Amino acid sequence: MDASPDIVGATATTPASYTVVNKRWEFNGTATLHLARACEKDSWSPAAPGQFAMLYALGVGEAAISFSGLPETPGRYVVTVRRAGAISDALTRLKRGDGLGLRGPFGVGWPLDSVKNKDVVVVAGGLGLAPLRPIIEYLAHDRGVANSVSVLYGARSPDAILFERDLSRWRNDAGMNVRVTVDAAASAWRGDVGLVTTLIPEIEFRPKNSVALICGPEIMMRFAAEAMEDAGLPQKAIWLSMERNMKCAVGFCGHCQFGSYFICKNGPIFSYDRIRDTLLVREL
Amino acid sequence: MKSIEELIANHPFLEGVNDAFLKEMAGCARNAAFDEDTYLIRESQDADQFFLIRNGSVALESYAPGRGALVFGTVKENDFLGVSWLTPPYRWQFDGRAKESVHAVAFDAKCLRGKCEANPAIGYELMKRFVPALMRRLKAARIQMMDVYGGPTDGGVLESAE
Missing domain, CATH: 3.40.50.80 (Nucleotide-binding domain of ferredoxin-NADP reductase (FNR) module)
Structure with a gap:
């Protein structure tokens, strides 16, 4: 996977460029990814518990994934992905330093x-x-x-x-x-x-x-x-x-x-x- | 120390059973205690008892060659253990192993069946308690059969943990 995806100018419909900065296998086929914004100029909003993001596995496609952690550091998100199809398979295969696209946060969270x-x-x-x-x-x-x-x-x-x-x-x-x-x-x-x-x-x-x-x-x-x-x-x-x-x-x-x-x-x-x-x- | 009649009267499974019936049933009951990892019931053996669990928990198991004992359920305090004593051939279908120290009231199944035959009203009171409990267990078993959670992928390309 390319570590420097060409994604800039994020909007609700255009992904921003993110990089995997940490990865932990929860068990076989399910991984937690810590993501960091690749471009400081891209907007970033803190997510609320229960919201989700659209993660874009480059060249494969997008999937909706809920946030599994809410780091306080601006520009960071945490998601947990289970391998269930082509997109989630590609996401779980990402390694530290790999790039991906991200839109969000979206949706109404927990009350x-x-x-x-x-x-x-x-x-x-x-x-x-x-x-x-x-x-x-x-x-x-x-x-x-x-x-x-x-x-x-x-x-x-x-x-x-x-x-x-x-x-x-x-x-x-x-x-x-x-x-x-x-x-x-x-x-x-x-x-x-x-x-x-x-x-x-x-x-x-x-x-x-x-x-x-x-x-x-x-x-x-x-x-x-x-x-x-x-x-x-x-x-x-x-x-x-x-x-x-x-x-x-x-x-x-x-x-x-x-x-x-x-x-x-x-x-x-x-x-x-x-x-x-x-x-x-x-x-x- | 509480009498057997008091113990069964205080058990949630028999809540609402009248005193006369409780007295009849107590005649078939005794106190029982089991150490951790001892078996309350064993598959294929005579289902000659029925247990009200007072405290502790029991793992319901079946043995599979090459895989060992597989646990498919847990019976905990305030619940009952044993259904096979109700219908012929009165033989346990699974193992019941104490996961920890277990205190229970054990009923002599033949004695209790005799009381139900002699006084069907006692049997009806028991059925009113067994049937809803069995419905709950059947529903849970059916959902478990659907394997809704998914889990670690079976087969396919295995990725090494980082």
């Missing part, structure tokens, strides 16, 4: 105002922990924001657990109630095995004074949102991060239309009351 003084229940599945990581870090950094924070995380297997060190830190240093479960494991695994929603009855929260933040595969989010509603949370206190095939990222092209919403512009974060019925519509 930071809504978590204040609440019992926050974070429910994540698989790579869905990545878009939640920035708001968990925000809550970990200032433990006074929320009344309590529980992080429930489900993964396919013990070797597919994302951000293991962060999960430990949130549990041990930030005082969060962090619970991890996997779908299947060898007998050496000492943790829980089962669906992530089975952890919900085991945590303490005040249903009428709680907020649920959910991200993962859509089928898992549907069941998790239903479980949180069954636990007594109103639909408007349940927030989901939606994913569709985003192209323009600014609400023009219509690729990510979801009922009356464009996920790129009106989302990707939605309260459950706004999208519950649409979630049940097939082929959307």
Whole structure:
């Protein structure tokens, strides 16, 4: 990959040039990339937790990727990418010093105002922990924001657990109630095995004074949102991060239309009351 | 020290069962404790008991040659362990291993089935608790079968970690 891509003059529809300054394999096929703006003159905006960027793998194509970390240094972003197709494959193959294009940040993030003084229940599945990581870090950094924070995380297997060190830190240093479960494991695994929603009855929260933040595969989010509603949370206190095939990222092209919403512009974060019925519509 | 009747009356699984039925059921129950890594149930053996887990957790496993024991579920405190005692041939389908020290109430399955035959109202009370729990477990198992999370790529080009 060319280390000096010829991309200048970034706008919402034109990528800016970025360089991979650090890369960490989370596990096979999934990597976290630390990106730095290549040209100081290109505009840069801080991202909010839950927002996403369009990453351009040079010569391959663009993909929407949520921010998995929010560095304070201007000109920097952090993303976590899982190899799932040609574009994400090219992105995960990037090495330190390689270049790529980036548009963004885009979209509506997690509701930071809504978590204040609440019992926050974070429910994540698989790579869905990545878009939640920035708001968990925000809550970990200032433990006074929320009344309590529980992080429930489900993964396919013990070797597919994302951000293991962060999960430990949130549990041990930030005082969060962090619970991890996997779908299947060898007998050496000492943790829980089962669906992530089975952890919900085991945590303490005040249903009428709680907020649920959910991200993962859509089928898992549907069941998790239903479980949180069954636990007594109103639909408007349940927030989901939606994913569709985003192209323009600014609400023009219509690729990510979801009922009356464009996920790129009106989302990707939605309260459950706004999208519950649409979630049940097939082929959307 | 609490009596068996008190222990089962306080267990969430039997919440709402009337005192007379609890007394009948307590006649089939005993206290049980298991050390870490000991088995409460073993695949293919007689399903002659049913457990209410008071504390600790149990890994549900099945052995696969060349892969060892595979854990597909966890039963934790306030839940129950054992369904195979309800229907013939009354044989455990999987292993149940204590992941840590486990305290439970163990019911003699034959005794309890006898109580249900003699007084179907007891059986109905139990079914009202087993069926929703089994529905929850079936739903969870079905979602787990879908393998929705994905994970490390299987096969393909392996890239070395930096």
